[in-house]
Amino acid sequence: MSRSLKSVDVDPELYEEFKRLAKSYGMTNKDLFGAMIRYFKVTQADPRDPQTVNPTDAIKALDKRLIGFIREQEKKILRPLSDDVKVLITLMQEDLPRKIGQAHLRAIGNSIRPDLLSDRFKAGLAGPPKPPVPPVDPNAPKKN
Incomplete structure (x- = not known):
């Protein structure tokens, strides 16, 4: 053809x-x-219209706006929320057990639906972390 x-x-x-x-x-x-x-x-x-926006420049501008939005959300919502959670965990692990007793704290935790409990919350209910046990040296002299 x-x-x-x-x-x-x-x-x-x-x-x-x-x-x-x-x-x-x-x-x-x-x-x-x-x-x-x-x-x-x-x-x-x-x-x-040779002044048409370059697609690459438009994407970069959108990227800057998106990053700005994410940073603003982090500053106004995520950081304060994270700080509040840290305070609550500290309160659960240190202050509440001293004031109301660990048994009462466990009772409160047991009254919450299990599917709502995160691992960090469960750890708080278990009490403060126990110090590690030092390893036993078999060559150390025995105490009587």
């Missing part, structure tokens, strides 16, 4: 610029022309 090629009239200066552009992309003039057509079709960019 034979195809008839068509030509496009263009100013000589513009044609030279087109050839340089094709060369910079490592494409033939024909390939660059086809790629340009597909680009404008897919992106729906208006070739008459």
Whole structure:
């Protein structure tokens, strides 16, 4: 099947610029022309408006906004919440057992639905961490 090629009239200066552009992309003039057509079709960019926002710049701006939003949420919600949880765990592990007794604290914990208890909360109900037992040295002299 034979195809008839068509030509496009263009100013000589513009044609030279087109050839340089094709060369910079490592494409033939024909390939660059086809790629340009597909680009404008897919992106729906208006070739008459060279001030159109660069998609890469738009993505970077959106990325900055998203990071700013996340940082703001962290500052206003996550850090205060984390601080509150730390205070509650400290209260459960140290202050409450001294004031109301570990048995009462366990009774309170047992009244909470088990599926609501996190491992950290369960550890708080178990009481303060016990100090590690030093290993026994078999060569040490025995005490009587």
